[in-house]
Amino acid sequence: MNTVIFRTLAPFLTALMLLFSVFVLLRGHNEPGGGFIGGLIAASALAIYGIARGIRPVREALWFHPMTIAAFGLLLACIAGLVSIFAAVPFMTGLWIYPGLFGIVVPLSTVMLFDFGVYLVVVGAVTSIALALEREDI
Numbered sequence: 224m225n226t227v228i229f230r231t232l233a234p235f236l237t238a239l240m241l242l243f244s245v246f247v248l249l250r251g252h253n254e255p256g257g258g259f260i261g262g263l264i265a266a267s268a269l270a271i272y273g274i275a276r277g278i279r280p281v282r283e284a285l286w287f288h289p290m291t292i293a294a295f296g297l298l299l300a301c302i303a304g305l306v307s308i309f310a311a312v313p314f315m316t317g318l319w320i321y322p323g324l325f326g327i328v329v330p331l332s333t334v335m336l337f338d339f340g341v342y343l344v345v346v347g348a349v350t351s352i353a354l355a356l357e358r359e360d361i
Contacts (some may be wrong), residue, residue, distance in 0.1 A: 234275075236268070237272040237297035244262070244264035252337060254261065269284075270350070270357075272284070274357065278357055290347055292347030296340045302340075304333075317332050319332045
């Protein structure tokens, strides 16, 4: 697409969709959502940006190659499962810690680490596929 309106609105739409994907990721424990759906929304945002601006700006916006992002997400998801083994509980058992941050107790869990890993795997894999399918105009 080469319309001025789409090229102008695509960065704002991409930013809004990325923000919404993080919201869906964080809300996924108590209501519908989570790493997979949030990752699909983020990858869709990057695909829209790629359609509007081209492949090169998307690759410049991502600091790392999409498959590197997916590999790091897979590493995080594996670490989330292995932490439970080192804690002498069954594999993939959710564990929580409650650190204080500026006087506020923030519960962190291996479940969230796993969800974030899934989010990165989906963003990396789907973005890599989308960038491979898009081509520069001839």
